Amino acid sequence: MVSRDMPTITDSLAIYWGLDDLLSDVRAAQGDFHGVHATVQACVQRAMEKADKFIRKMDENLLYYVASVLDPRMKTSLIKAYMNGNDASVITSQVRSFLAAEYPITTIPHEEPRQPNGMLDTLWKTLRRIQPGNPLVGSDINKYFESPPVGWSHSYAHDGADDWVLKWWKANAFEFPAMARAARDYLLVPSTEVGVERVFSGARDVLGLRRHSMNTETMRWLVLLKSHYDTPA
Numbered sequence: 001m002v003s004r005d006m007p008t009i010t011d012s013l014a015i016y017w018g019l020d021d022l023l024s025d026v027r028a029a030q031g032d033f034h035g036v037h038a039t040v041q042a043c044v045q046r047a048m049e050k051a052d053k054f055i056r057k058m059d060e061n062l063l064y065y066v067a068s069v070l071d072p073r074m075k076t077s078l079i080k081a082y083m084n085g086n087d088a089s090v091i092t093s094q095v096r097s098f099l100a101a102e103y104p105i106t107t108i109p110h111e112e113p114r115q116p117n118g119m120l121d122t123l124w125k126t127l128r129r130i131q132p133g134n135p136l137v138g139s140d141i142n143k144y145f146e147s148p149p150v151g152w153s154h155s156y157a158h159d160g161a162d163d164w165v166l167k168w169w170k171a172n173a174f175e176f177p178a179m180a181r182a183a184r185d186y187l188l189v190p191s192t193e194v195g196v197e198r199v200f201s202g203a204r205d206v207l208g209l210r211r212h213s214m215n216t217e218t219m220r221w222l223v224l225l226k227s228h229y230d231t232p233a
Contacts, residue, residue, distance in 0.1 A: 009189040072150040103178040
C-alpha cells in the first residue's frame with residue numbers, strides 16, 4: 001500500500017493499526033484465517049514482534065496523531081477506536097495542546113466594528129443588531145474537535161474523490177483558519193520515504209557509467225522530466 005499509493009502521514013496510524021489487526025487474526029486463526037497451519041501462526045508471531053518495534057516508534061511521535069485528526073470524517077474517532085479510553089483521552093488532550101501552541105489565534109486590538117467593504121447598509125444594520133458587541137473569538141481548534149465528524153457518503157461522486165480531504169479543507173479554511181494551517185503543513189507529508197528512494201534509484205540509472213561528466217543542472221532536469229513523463233495525465 002505505501003509503495004503503490006504513497007499515502008501521507010495522515011493515514012499512517014490506520015495503515016499500521018490495520019496491519020496489526022490482520023496479523024492478530026492470523027496468529028489467532030480467526031476470521032478468514034480459520035484453520036491456518038501452526039507454522040504460519042508461529043511465523044506471524046515473529047512478524048508481530050518485529051512490527052511492534054516500529055509501531056512503538058510511532059507512539060513516541062505525537063505528529064502521527066496530529067495528522068490523523070485532520071481527516072474531518074474521522075477526527076478523533078480512530079484514536080478512540082484503537083486505544084483504551086484513558087490513553088485516547090491523554091493523546092487527544094496532547095494533540096489539542098500541541099495545535100493550540102503551534103497555531104495560536106491572531107487577534108486585533110478592540111475597536112469599534114466597521115462596516116465591511118461591499119456590505120449593504122441594510123445588511124450591516126441587521127448584523128449589528130444580532131451581534132451588537134465585539135466578542136472574543138474562540139479557538140477554531142476547540143470548535144473543530146468538539147463538533148461531530150463530517151457526514152460522508154459513497155452516494156455522492158464528490159465524496160468518493162481521492163482528494164476529498166484536501167477539497168474539504170480548502171472549502172472550510174475560513175471557518176477553521178488555525179486547523180487549515182495545520183492541514184496545509186501535515187496533509188502532504190509522505191508516510192514513508194518510498195518516493196525519495198525511487199528518485200534516487202532513477203537518478204542512479206540516469207547517471208550511468210558513460211555519463212560521469214554530466215553536470216548537476218542537466219541531471220536535475222533529466223530527473224524532473226522523467227518524473228513528469230511517468231506521471232499519469
